[in-house]
Amino acid sequence: MIKHVFKNVLKPLILLTFMLSLANSAWALNLDEAKSQGLIGEQSNGYLGLINNSNASAKSLIDDINRKRRAAYTAKAQKAGVELKIIEIRIGERLQQRAKKGEYVQRSNGQWQRK
């Protein structure tokens, strides 16, 4: 009975969890890779921007992350009782401060600058 439960319920669950964690780490790696390769960088508005317009995979990556970021920012803006814009500007500042050496950040004049 216990064996049966393990085989039919737990095993697929464990496998699924493992696969999901792999997918998640691969995705995170992708973001860090794209940053360190200079394909994408932090803009001053709290969202990721494309440095090299010809890279389609980087574009789909940042579109996805930026969509999720916006949803998260909206929730946090409501919690803090401020407009979305306030959160966006402040997190933009902080993300640019946090950016590692060699990564790109976008200055207020629109120019990308390597840290």
Add this chain to the structure above:
Amino acid sequence: MLGCCILLSACAPTVQVAVPNEPITINLNVKIEHEILVKVDKEIDDLFSENSDLF
């Protein structure tokens, strides 16, 4: 003695206080801005720990 008093009182300094015509306004914007920033930064800290995969 009386002469001394007269002489001393003549030397007593007087302070004149000029009362301004406009009411005094205290600018609270700086304090309010600081409080907002503290609140916003706390939410951002939470965001960094909850959704580290987005950053």
